[in-house]
Amino acid sequence: MAGTGRAGVWAVGSAAVAVGLIVALAVRERTAAPTDARPLVVYAAASLRPAFTRIATEYEAETGQRVELRFGASEEMLTRVRLPSAVDPGDLFAPADESYVTSADKLGLVAESRPVARMRAVLLLAPGRMPPTAWGDLASRDMRVSLANEAAAIGRLTRQRLIATGLWRELEPRVRGAATVTDSANAAKLGAVDAAIVWDAVARQYPDQRTAELPELTGIEAEVRVAVLRQSARPADAERFLRFVLDPEHGLRHFRDLGFRVVE
Amino acid sequence: MKSDRPFFVAFAALGGVYVLLVAALLLADLLYLSPSAILAALRDPNIRSAVWLSLLSSSLAAILSVWVAVPLGYLLARTRFPGRGIVEFLVDVPIVLPPLVVGLSLLILFQTAAGRWVQGFVPVTYAVPAVVLAQFVVSAALAVRTVRVTFEQRSGRTEDVARVLGCTRWQAFWRVSVPEARRGILAAGVLAWARAVGEFGPVLVFAGVTRGRTEVLPTAVYLELSVGNVEAAVAIAALMIAASAAVLAIMRRLASRTA
Structure with missing residues (x-):
């Protein structure tokens, strides 16, 4: 490394480590994805x-x-x-x-x-929360409800349905937006909200939490x-x-x- | 002479707020964590694979970042050339862009004729090279900034003296400039590595999440969250913190020895 001094040794050393890492990643890739036939x-x-x-x-x-x-x-x-x-x-x-x-x-x-x-829409409750017996409980108990945004089917279909039935105005101030339906469910699981409107199939992935099937959510299906x-x-x-x-x-x-x- | 105490108390209070916030985040994770979830994560071959891929790919991305950052940072700090403003802007783009857009842009790039030509030799998208490239694009931008500031803080006078005494430009760079900037270069490497290991958006879009193949620790956390397994997600996050702490400690030790 004439002319480059100790810095040159570091440079060559780092290049050697980089080559070693490339070889390790290539070996790993070959093991993980054999090239015999495209999957x-x-x-x-x-x-x-x-x-x-x-x-x-x-x-x-x-x-x-x-x-x-x-x-x-x-x-x-x-x-x-x-x-x-x-x-x-x-x-x-x-x-x-x-x-x-x-x-x-x-x-x-x-x-x-x-x-x-x-799948149909249900209300997934946060741990320890009692299910509402009627739609009005959401307001009377001052519940915060997580709902995915309109890019997700649950968010779009729920809004459409509740606007058509005149219930959206009542729910809207309590809604906490989420990016996806699982983000909503996770917010309920962590107690960041009191409940989340999610698909029943998603709610089943949260066995420790209660769900409620409210008549007002009937017909929201995908x-x-x-x-x-x-x-x-x-x-x-x-x-x-x-x-x-x-x-x-x-x-x-x-x-x-x-x-x-x-x-x- | 008045006491310095109020000065230091005020600074410690202001800075301490942030330190306490981070400590509180870690404590909250720790309290949420269950030993069984950690054990389950450690036993899961997919998670072990994600740990290894994260460590290998982010280390490679960090080294490549430093290799790019040193010459580019040096040129931006020491020279004036046409289009310098454009180069500065382009280097900052990956930092400013939302991470998902970086991933999407990489995906689009590799659908072009040039990208397809490259993929004829080396499969990139949804394969390990995509993981490294996604990590490299963002971490290199941070490394360039760090190295550039380091060179800017040096006057370049010692380099000039070395040249007057007979060194070539290469010799002056390797024997004077680089040793003077070694702390900044190491800091750039550490920063690049830390950013690469936590990179999520570009990796998710460009490399996808194929278990055991392109899954890294941040995407493993995402996969667990997407099925409501918050406990496993926090356990993987804890593994990530532990692995990162170990690597950063080694790097700091290395840095202090070099210094």
Whole structure:
């Protein structure tokens, strides 16, 4: 290192460490994702992770075909589907609710979609809170209620319904906005709010908290849909996985076990 | 001579508010934490994989950041060139942009013809290189700022003296400028590493969350929160704090020895 002194030794040392890190990451990548065959790529909502992890494990065991689950928020999944990679296209899309599949369909991205489960809006109470017996209790008990914003189906459908029935004006001052339905549920779990309006399927992931099914929330429903994407490089395999998800003995069984009201 | 005490009490009170706030955050996490959740997190192969990927990728991103920050920071501090203002603006963009936009921009970049060409050789999106690149883009911007300020604080006179005494520009840089700026360069490395290990938005959008493959600690926290598993999320956050504290302690020790 003539001419560079001790600083040069540090520079070369850091370059050597960087090369070592690159090698370590490459080895790790090769172990995690063998390059024998491209897996089926499923963009799934993070909230559906328990169901899809079980389904993918079973599917891999039965067919020998690898499934790569890529999780994220539904709106972010939609962005990825809109920006398909030529070398790494997605095969299936499973967002948290049907509204994202509808959006993808309008953009011409969906080859086929099928409903898997239905969800309805319920009130998830913070730990230790007693369920309201009537809608008026929300006001009389001065309850703070978390609700996802309008980008999420629960936020949009709840607002639409309550505006139509004239109840929104009463609820609005008590509403604390959240980005997603799970953010709402987590706010209730931590006691940051007294209750959250969430899907029943989401509420079942919080077994230590009570839920209330208020008549005023009746009719606020959505479906979980799974779509095969047009960009899929292997549509036949994607179709096969979709059938597996819809099979009452396979995919639907896992959804049912996790508390979803499945569509037979 | 009047007592200095009121001065120090006032400063300690003002600064102490922030220190107490951070301490309270950690204490609140600690009180929420259950040993069983920590054990479960440690036993989970996906979480262990996320710990390793976080440590390896953020270390690589930090080293690359310093390698970029030293020449760029030096040029911005010591030279005047056409378009300097534009370069300064561009370097600050990753700091100013919302993290999700950084990730989205990277995703769009790799859909262009040039991006696709690169991906023909090395798969980037939704793979480990995407994790490193997402971390690097933001942490390098912070490292450049730090190194630049360090060089600006030095007059450059010793460098000039070295040149008068016969050193070439390279020799003066390596033997005088870099040793003088070593504390700032180390601080830039530490800052870059800390930022990289906590990077979430760009990694989420650009690298996605594939368990055991592109999942890093912040995205592991996000995955647990998304199914209401707050206990596991806090346990992973605790692992993240412990791993970060260990690495930062090693870096500080290294820095004090170098100093």
